Amino acid sequence: MALARKPVFTSALWRGLASIAIFLILWELGSLSKVWIKWDSFEWLRNALTAVGLKPLYLPWIGAVPAPTEVLHAWLKVIHDPGYWQSWYMSLFRVMSGFVAAMIIGIPFGLLLAVSRSAYGIGFPVFEVLRPIPPLAWVPASIIFWPTQELSIAFVTFLGAFYTIVINVVGGARSIDVRYFQAARSMGSSQSDIFWRIILPGTLPSIMVGSAVGMGITWEVVVAAEMISGGGSQSGGTGGGGLGFFIWNSYVGGAYEQIVVGMISIGIAGALSSELLRVIGKRATPWLRLR
Amino acid sequence: MTDTNLLRREIKAGEITVSNVSKCYGADRFRKDVILDCSFVIERGKLTVMIGPSGCGKSTLIRLLAGFEQPTTGKLELNGVPITRPARDRLVLFQETALFPWMTTYDNILYGPRARGEVTPQTLELAEFLLNKVGLRDFRKKYPPQLSGGMQRRAELARAMINNPEVMILDEPFRGLDAMTKELMWEYYSALYEENRRTNFFVTTDIDEAIFLADRLLIMSNIPTQVRAVLEVDVPRPRKLADLVENDRSNEIKMQALSILHEEAMKSFSRGSKAAADFVEAYSKRVAKS
Numbered sequence: 001m002a003l004a005r006k007p008v009f010t011s012a013l014w015r016g017l018a019s020i021a022i023f024l025i026l027w028e029l030g031s032l033s034k035v036w037i038k039w040d041s042f043e044w045l046r047n048a049l050t051a052v053g054l055k056p057l058y059l060p061w062i063g064a065v066p067a068p069t070e071v072l073h074a075w076l077k078v079i080h081d082p083g084y085w086q087s088w089y090m091s092l093f094r095v096m097s098g099f100v101a102a103m104i105i106g107i108p109f110g111l112l113l114a115v116s117r118s119a120y121g122i123g124f125p126v127f128e129v130l131r132p133i134p135p136l137a138w139v140p141a142s143i144i145f146w147p148t149q150e151l152s153i154a155f156v157t158f159l160g161a162f163y164t165i166v167i168n169v170v171g172g173a174r175s176i177d178v179r180y181f182q183a184a185r186s187m188g189s190s191q192s193d194i195f196w197r198i199i200l201p202g203t204l205p206s207i208m209v210g211s212a213v214g215m216g217i218t219w220e221v222v223v224a225a226e227m228i229s230g231g232g233s234q235s236g237g238t239g240g241g242g243l244g245f246f247i248w249n250s251y252v253g254g255a256y257e258q259i260v261v262g263m264i265s266i267g268i269a270g271a272l273s274s275e276l277l278r279v280i281g282k283r284a285t286p287w288l289r290l291r
Numbered sequence: 292m293t294d295t296n297l298l299r300r301e302i303k304a305g306e307i308t309v310s311n312v313s314k315c316y317g318a319d320r321f322r323k324d325v326i327l328d329c330s331f332v333i334e335r336g337k338l339t340v341m342i343g344p345s346g347c348g349k350s351t352l353i354r355l356l357a358g359f360e361q362p363t364t365g366k367l368e369l370n371g372v373p374i375t376r377p378a379r380d381r382l383v384l385f386q387e388t389a390l391f392p393w394m395t396t397y398d399n400i401l402y403g404p405r406a407r408g409e410v411t412p413q414t415l416e417l418a419e420f421l422l423n424k425v426g427l428r429d430f431r432k433k434y435p436p437q438l439s440g441g442m443q444r445r446a447e448l449a450r451a452m453i454n455n456p457e458v459m460i461l462d463e464p465f466r467g468l469d470a471m472t473k474e475l476m477w478e479y480y481s482a483l484y485e486e487n488r489r490t491n492f493f494v495t496t497d498i499d500e501a502i503f504l505a506d507r508l509l510i511m512s513n514i515p516t517q518v519r520a521v522l523e524v525d526v527p528r529p530r531k532l533a534d535l536v537e538n539d540r541s542n543e544i545k546m547q548a549l550s551i552l553h554e555e556a557m558k559s560f561s562r563g564s565k566a567a568a569d570f571v572e573a574y575s576k577r578v579a580k581s
Contacts (some may be wrong), residue, residue, distance in 0.1 A: 179389040182359060186377040187403035187454055197406070201393035287393050287434035 024068050031070075034063030066257040071264070074257035083246075087262075090242040091226070092269060094150075095218045098157025102214060106162045107207060110169025115199065127166065135159040135221045139228050153225045153242075160221035161214030165207070172206020173199055205288060208281035215277055219270045223247070243269070304490040305370050305380060305457030307333040307356065312365035313515075314351055325351045327515035328365070333458065334507065338484050338491040342501045342548065343511030343519075344556060344567060349494045350386075352516060353462045356492070357383045369457065379403060382456040384464045388443045390435040396446050397422070397431040403454040414453065421449040425479060441472040445479060452483070458490045465500065474532055477503050485528050498552070502526075502545050503535055510551050513559040513567070520551050549574060 066074075078084045113120045113127075135156050142152040176199065184194050226244030241249065243266050250258035282289055314326040325348040333339050343349055354360045355367055358377040367374045369381060390399050400421065404414045422428045425445035427438075435443055444464055451459060465476045481504055484491055495501050501508055508522040526540050534541050553574045560567040 177389075179385055179387065180391060182357070182377065182383075182385075183389040183391075184402070184406065186357065186379060186382055187406055187450075188379045189406040193406045197394075197402075198391065201391075204393070285393070287436060 027065075027068050031063055031065060031067030066260055070257050071260045074255070075261045075264075078258060078261055087241060087243045087246040088265065088269065091222055091244065091266075092273075094153050094157055094222050094226075094242060095215075095269075095273065098154050098159075098222070099161050099211075099215060099218050101154070101158045102161035102165055102218075103211065105158075106165035106210075107169055110166040111173055111195075111199065111203065113166070114170045114173030114203075115195070127163075131163045131167075135217070136224050136228070139225055143229060149229055153222065153229060156225045157218050157222045160217040161211070164214040164217060165210040168206045168210025168213070169203055172203040172210075175206075176202040204285050208277070208285060212274060212277055212281070215273050216270065219266065219273070223266060302455070302487050302489055303457050304336040304488065306335040306490065307374075307381075307458055307492070308368045308371075309333075309352075309356075310366055310368075312352075312355065312362045312367060314348075314355060314360070314363050324515040326355075326362070327517060329517050330365075331509055331518045331521070333490060333492045335490055336488045337506040338481075338493060338504055339507045339509060340493045340495060340501045340505035341509045341511060342495055342498065342552070343516070344513050344552070344559065344570065345496050347511050347513050348516035349511065350462060353383060353460060353494060356458075356460055357381060379407070379454045380457045382451040382454055382459055384444075384447055384451055384459070384461040386463045386466050388435065388440075388447060390443055390447055390450070392435050395432050395434055396427055396438065399435070399446060400450045400453055402450060417453055418449075421453055424483060425449045439472075440468050441476055444468070444476060448480065448483065452487075452489075456489070458492060461491070461493045463495055464493075466496075473497075473500070478532070480504070481528075481530060498545060498548060499535055501548070502541055503530060503532070508544070508548060510548055510555075512555055519555060520548075522548060549577070 109123070113123055138156050138159055139152070142155045143149070146152040146155055180198050180202065181194065184198050189197070222242065223244035226242040227248045243262050246265075247259050247262035250256070250262060309332070310330050312326055312329045313324065315322050315324045317323055329352070341349060341352075351360075355362050356374065358374050358381065361375070374381070390396075391402065394402065397418070400418050401410065401414070404410050419428075422431055425448055427442060427446055427449070430438060430442060430446075435446070438446060447464075464480075465473045468476060477500060484504075493501075493504055502524060505524040508524055509518050510520040510522065511517065512519045522544055524541075524544055526534060526538055526544075536542075553571065556567040556570040556574070560571055
């Protein structure tokens, strides 16, 4: 390796750890506050609220959220449950299949729109009308359309990433400087050569940006789709439903600590997939990281 | 076989004739003549420099020579054959770098031969030679954003020359470089020219650059562009930077060129050009000094 090894304990790392620690401490304190603050002394407030017709028990209060210690406890229990890991696997699988499909279809489609005037004329208006429809609005239609629950969830996740990727590819390919085309044509490039060696690499940075944004949307969509569709209800229970269903199921079953476990799991899974994309992106566009 | 021959052995110098070329944009009321009835010859094997006030339509002329655009009337010919489209026999170096940022220096240089499927051991040898010649041997694996402004221009020179064009066209290639880098580039560039004596057409607004590089100097009018005067710069080669100050012949031609440019500037100044005002002022100061 020509690269010098970076020190592990940089100040950036310390700041990151401090950030997480402060967050956890505040959270724990907030949860404990229900013990410290005697509700009896707020009797007048409760009465006042009841008087105007509000249910005082439903006042938003951080103390209603399980404390991090309780969440950790629930997590340690759930870690031994294969159903929990099955949820991870299902969600990851759905995100990846939807996302990869969006790349496979979206990148060529975007390039086609960018390269061909007639393809743009025919394809773009329909695309623009479909684009504002939120992927979640597709859930009922896709459950009817696709034969299996699994396919309909994958389809909705696919839509989440597809539009962003296409828009970025079209924009990226169109903003390639005309000088590159002129230079390439002068040196005797054929059309296909210009495509493979100018348009494609010139669009790569935009593809990477589109993918990163698309990946975020995919996670949002998959979780919601799992909640709505019952996460492939044929499997039943917490197993096989994906993280979205895991959360929903915990809520229905009254396991509030598990809701937070599910939420944090999604956060971690999303961050991991973004990091993976970043690594791939850096490898694919070496000229961008060097200055 | 010496290194010099490597570059020279395949040189075919072309000659470009521009006859009665006009180019206008827009129609009717919005019609603007950028070039009007312009004729000149870019002579075979010579370094012709075109100098004129900025915004005088030189870049339009370049696009016509490159074949990116067609003239409204008149014709441009390379060796008697009309220029209809861009081709590797007339390669253009633009003001801003057009190196492909996603390719290393080496891949950039080899772009043309690879695009045409003409990568032979000879081409690779020539690529090595050119890398050395422009001082980028240690930078072959670097991407353009990692190169300095001067290195980028040199890489681009090499990328054009490997295609062995009959005419090299350069549109203010060293604009925006700092003064010292610019002088370094003049030396690189004129050394390359002196070695292969290809036909070169070099457009600039810098009078020192023009005098240092040119065999022939075309002085252009303001818009619509026409050739105002042709000066033969008969200063012997190889030239040194010191010539610019010490060589009497250089200075003589420079004053001659400046007075023609001054005349042009006065004319456009009287027509309300603000850019010309700067030139007129600078010129009068310079004349007062000498």
